Amino acid sequence: MRAFLLSLTVLFAISIHGQDVTISVDTLSQNTYMLTGRGGNIGIYVGNNHVFMVDDQFAPLSNKIRAAISTLTDKPISYLVNTHMHGDHTGGNINFNTENTTLVAHDNVRKKLKEKGLTNVKANKMSQSDYEKSLPEITYSEGMTFYDGDETVMALHVHNAHTDGDTMIYFVTENVLHMGDTYFSGRYPYIDLNNGGSVKGYIAAHKKALMVIDNETRIIPGHGRPSNKKELESYTQMLEDIQNIVQNEIDAGKTMDQVKNNSALLSKYDTTHGNGYINPEKMRETVYKSLTGN
Template sequence: MKFLKIITFIVFFTTVSIGFAQKKEVQINVTKVSDHIYMLVGQGGNIAISVGEDGVFMIDDQFAHLTPKILDAIKSVTNQPVEFLINTHWHGDHTGGNENMQKEGAIIVAHENVRKRMSMEQFNKEREITKEAAPKEALPVITFSKDVSFFFNNESIFIFHVHEAHTDGDAMVYFTESNVLHTGDAYFQGKYPYIDLNSGGSVEGYIAAIKKALLVINDATKIIPGHRNMSNKAELQSYVKMLEELKTAVITEIKAGKTEEDVAKNTTLTKKYDDLNYGDWFISSERIRRTFYKSLQKVH
């Protein structure tokens, strides 16, 4: 029994040590996207900042423990303060630093459903976890129901809601003069998307969101996805084609009377894109098949 306790302690200590080491090792990498737009990559959702005489206009803020590193990264390109912080949706890897940024003086803006979801305890049935409501200091203080525009750093910034996509509170941010689009998690570059059905997301809405983005941008637009690498219109067009092909395949299975388990086990449905490594990241090929089945079964 004593030996078991010692082993348990060693495993616990090692796990905690690795956790702290991973936090310590996270670096915030800064990439210049245009004359005054930068992309910040660390741990969590990709951040974008607009830098200019009006200050810093920021999109998403990753996790709370990274705020000091993120602020240092911002200071490497400007001494201006963060005036506005836009949350593209409510998930913690995009809003975890909200309270810290509010204390720094940032005004937090998001779709009204972001504030609603952050304000209440969240239970995710799929992962069987409970998330406590965010403190008042972390909540958006300005919300919008559809679209909103800012005029900041000598350009107009168009923020538009995409309904029932990754969640029910997603927003994309388009810097019109810089021709840069931040999609939030309505686009996972090169990998299957996480469609959060428990937060109002849907396959139909996700596809519609990308099609809406394609109407806004052009061939020269630089795209900052919610996760992974900078992208462009051609890649986004290929991505929506992938989603539509999977949608068609799964609907065919549903109409043939197949169950969720049948679809989950049918690797041929996603093989084309599995071979292109779409399923070797956060969302596996089995999980995307289950997600598509659950979402599409409701409407077909």
């Protein structure tokens, strides 16, 4: 039965931005699921009386996401946590923020969404009511803990990793960790330097995750397929190696353009991890900028 649960995939199709989008549901444990569509992966925990949701992708997908959740449970969504501020993880906030659902995030997520929202309201791109519904209603500086019967849900802030407001969500009893965009499984990560991200903070976030989980933990990455501790360990070693390679180039006096244009520099990882949103050239540039503070 458990093998069946772990392999279950439910598909829902929708057209967004001119392309068909499929919402898939992967069962990771007895009560925890990963939803994949367009944007960041969504985490769903079905508790005793309510649903705990992590991220919500883009607004046009909200109805299909609800339809996918309805195949799992008819319980209401009580809490929705944003792992960070990017629109592919928070775009559905307006649609999911109801009387039954409370939005939760790190302090800096509310700050960034507030700044963006006020700009959109001023430009008549967003109504005042939608702006208010887009904002997290409960925030924290370092973390929060939620309790649901025997389940403990830990929201863990990690500093200056993907952004300056990242949260990892650990479902302790279910043994499932949602890492948000502090982990891009099977591809180079997007480290948002303009919003407080850094390569050193990104690696530190991975090491914090590795201290929390065990060999049986299922990991929900921000993007990519479900992962595990062994894969995260290998990914962390890769990032540390990349950091050291680029730092050696910096110490040798190489300029950013020299590092950015050196296609041989990270070639041993480019084939396996350089085919996503962040290509090899962008990865070299990002790491250089992060390490030099440029």
